[in-house]
Amino acid sequence: PEPPEGGWGWVVMLAAMWCNGAVFGIQNSCGVLFVSMLQLFGSSEDKQLVFKTAWVSSLSMGMVFFCSPIVSIFTDLFGCRKVAVIGAAVGLVGLFSSSFVSTIEPLYFTYGILFACGCSFAYQPSLVILGHYFKKRLGLVNGIVTAGSSLFTVSLPFLLRLLIDAVGLCDTLKVLCILMFVLFLAGFTYKPLVPNAKDKEGGKKGKSKFPPAKKICNFSVFKVLSYRIWAFGIPAALFGYFVPYVHLVS
Incomplete structure (x- = not known):
């Protein structure tokens, strides 16, 4: 079917806008969180702690994009709404769990993997x-x-600084859970207009069935030169993309 070019789509647009803001607003504020983690778990003079703390944000940023191919497959199979809602719920649990840690190591899992x-x-x-x-x-x-x-990204660091000074890092992470909860609700607005791959295959066979693997992972697109340049150029550019977010703090 032809896209409606509006209607409920404007609500979906606002929900997607909130998603981009919540996810990358928190991720791009890693410099503020990095300094607060150092103050909470030790001192910036401890070089080993600095290294261990930096891995929390690095792991989180990396996992957001590392999971992208897997997420794309799940989205094709199960649809946007289910994947988005479950993802937001997992992120909410990860962020909320991060607010209870007393050492840096558990953050590798709760913030760096689960939340990301x-x-x-x-x-x-x-x-x-x-x-x-x-x-x-x-x-x-x-x-x-x-x-x-x-x-x-522009506004959240100011809010985080005020919150951290007022209530501390752990309670600030709890406040950030509000953003993730709204994101969880926003996922329900993704009303699908196009059937997912699993439903399409089930419709052809008369029952619910997963499509063949070659339909899920179609590598023929890599035969297109312009796509190969784009696919490898973007990751290369991202090597330096997040550096300022961390180092501008110091």
């Missing part, structure tokens, strides 16, 4: 669902959605 993987599973469907509702206006809508990350 949840963010990844919530983030990817927010991009896919836009194509269900928009075609002619997709460029404009994508621009508005990605602007959400800019708005949150």
Whole structure:
């Protein structure tokens, strides 16, 4: 079916905008959280602790994008709504669990893996669902959605600094859980207009069935030169993308 170019799509756009803002607003504020973790768990003079603390944010950032191929497959199989809602729930659990740790090591799992993987599973469907509702206006809508990350990235560090000074890091993480809870609710707005791959295959066979593996992992796109340049160029650019977010703090 042709995308409706509006209607409920505007609600979906706002939900996707919140997703971009919540996920990357928190991730891009890693410098503020990094300093607070050092103060909470030791001292910035402890070089070993600095190294161990830096791994928390690095692992979190890396996992958001590392999970992307897996999330894309799950989105194709089960649809945007299910993947986004479950992802936001996992991220919420990870972030909430992070607020109770007393040493740096558990954060590798709660914040670096659980929270980050949840963010990844919530983030990817927010991009896919836009194509269900928009075609002619997709460029404009994508621009508005990605602007959400800019708005949150600019404003959230100031809020985090105030919260950390007032209530401490652990309670600040609990406050950030509100963003993830709203993200969890936002995922329910992703009403699918296009059947997922599992439903398509089930419709053909008369029952629910997973599609063949070659349909899930289609590597033929790598035969296109322009795609290969894009696919390998973006990861290369991201090597230095997050460096300022950490080092500008010091």
